[in-house]
Amino acid sequence: MIHVTDGGISTTVQDLGRQGHYHIGMPPSGAMDRTSHQIANALVGNDPDAATLEMTYKGASLEFEEDAVIALAGAAMGATVNDDAVPMYEAVRIEAGQELILEFTTEGARTYLAVAGGIDVEPVMESRSTYTLIGIGGYKGRTLESGDTLAVGEPSSNPEAAIGNVAPVEYRPNIAEKTEIRIVIGLCDYRLTDDSRAALCDVEWKVTPEANRVGYRLEGPELEFVEREQPFGAGTDPSNVTDIGYPIGSIQVPQKPIVLMQDAVTGGGYATVGTVISTDRNVLSQRRTHETITFDAVTIEEALEARTAAKTDLEAIRSHID
C-alpha cells in the first residue's frame, strides 16, 4: 500500500487510456505525455499500459508501506527520500516506511511516477485512467488527496532486477526546450481566411491558465472567418459548424484556439482547423501556462515519420534497459 500524505496540485492515476467509447462521448483520458509515462513504466519493468501517477506542476508525497521500486519520468521535479535526492529517469528502491516527497516541476508540467507492478485500481471500461468530469476510473474518479491509500499490483518480473535501470539522456524527450508543435492543417480549415490560416503557423501562441487535461486554451491574435451564409443546423456565429466529432489534438476556434487533449469533449459545433500530430501532443502537454508555442504545418508523411522516430527512441530506451 502507498499512503498519500499530500496529493500535490493535481495528481491522477493514468494508463494509456480508455478506447472504443468515444462515440458515446467518452474521451480516452490516459497519460497526457504518453512517452514519459511509457519510459517510467519501462524503467521499473512494467507493461506500457500499467497505471502510473500523473503529477501536474507539483508532485504528491507518498509513504510506502512495503518495499517498492519506482521511477520518475517527464518534467524535471525535485524528489527526495530521507532528504536524499531521487534522480529522474532511474529505477530506485524505496524501503518500507519511507516517504517519497515530490516538489514542483522545474521545467515542463507533468511528471510520471511508475511503481513496479503498477498502481492497482479497479479498471472501468478496461482502463484504470481517471476521468474526473464524471468521476470514473483511477482512485475514486478524482485527483489524489491526503489520506488516500493506493494498492500496488503484482510485478510481472523480479522488481529488484530493475533497480539501477536508467534511460540514456540522448533518448529522453526534450521537455525543457521543445516549443514547436507540429500540426496537420485540415478538418474545417476552409472556415478561416487565407491570412488567418497563414497566421496560425506564423505567430506565437501563449498558453493561458485554462490549460488542463480537457484542452489547452491559447492566447494570440484574432482569427478571421470567411464570410458565408451559415449552413442549416450550424448556428449563426461564423465559427459555428453543424456539430462534428473532434479528433484528440484538434484545434478548435470558437475565436481563440483550444487544443483538445486526453479528456477532450468528443464533439461539438465549433470549426476545427487542424490537429496536433500524435507525437507532439506529448510535447504540448509539457508546456506550462504563460509559455509560448508555435504551430508548424507538416504533411501526413512527416507526421508519420515523427511518430516512427519517437517510437524508435522509446525502443532504444527499452533495449538499453533489457
Place this chain on the structure above:
Amino acid sequence: MTTNNIERTELPEPRYEFGGDDHVFVELDEAMSFDANFKAMAITQGIADRNIEGMVEICPANASYMIRFDPDVIHPEELIETLKTISSEITFDELAWETRIIDVPVLFEDPWTHDTLMDFRENHQDPDRTDIEYSADLNGFDSVDEFIDAFVGAPHMVTMVGFVPGLPWCFQMVPKSEQMEVPKYVQPRTSTPSRAVGFGGAFSVIYPVEGAGGYQLYGRTPIEVLDVKQQLPDFEDSMVFPNPGDILRYRTCDRQEYDAIRKEVEAGTYEYTIESVEFSPEEFFESPHEYNKQLVEALA
C-alpha cells in the same frame, strides 16, 4: 411555401480530411439533414461490420463521421481509400431499422435553469428576456406556450451522442420549414444544471452533468441520460442511455410529476417508458406528421 413531406437532400461529394496522423474526419455535408445523418449512421455501421484492422474509434456525427485508428497498423491514405470503397458499397435506400421511442418528460421554465440563465444575461443576445422567450420570438411564435407546443408537438431523433458522456443531440422530425433554429450563446456559460434541456443551431440536447454549455435553456427533465453507477434498470448495459437513432418524445410535465419521478430515479427504481419500433425512412420522409403520430402511439 410549406411542404408536408421531408424534402430529400442531394449530398455533395464527401470531404475526407486527416485529423493528425491518427484520425480521419469525413464531412458528408456542411448542413444538417436526415439524409446526411442516416448516411453517416449507415457508413459507420458498415465500417464496424467489416472489422478493419487498426480501427480504434468509429464515431458517427450529425452530418459527418470520424475514425480514430492506429497508423502503425493502417496507413491513413489506405484507410481513406477503404472508406471510399465502403461508402460506394452502402445501399442506403433499403434501410429500415429497429429503434426505440422514449418518453422524456420536461419541466419547462423550471427554477434551476431559470436561475442559471439569469446569471448569464449580460452577454446574451437578448438580455431582457429569458432564453425561451427569445427563442419563441425568433422562430415566429406569438407566445412561449406556442413555442413549447411546437417543441413537444413532434418527436426528436438522436442524431449524435457526445461532447460529454451521454449527451444526445436531437433533430426534430419535421419538414425543414417547421424546424426551429436558434443561435448558441455568444459566450458559453461556465455552468449548466445537469438534465437541462437546451437548444442550439437546429438541435435539442439534454446535459448529462453539471458543467459548461452554450445552448439556450428551456427546462429540465427528471430522467437521467448518464448513470455512472448503473443503478437504474435501463442502464444495465451501459452508463450512457441514448443511442443514435433513438426517438425522443418530449412532453411537458408539472412540478408534482417532476418531483415524483425524481424520487424514483434517486431511489434507483425508475423505469423509462420505452417502446421498440421499426423505423422506415421512406415512410417518414413521405408523410412525417402521420408517421410520427403512429410512432408516438406506441407509447400510449
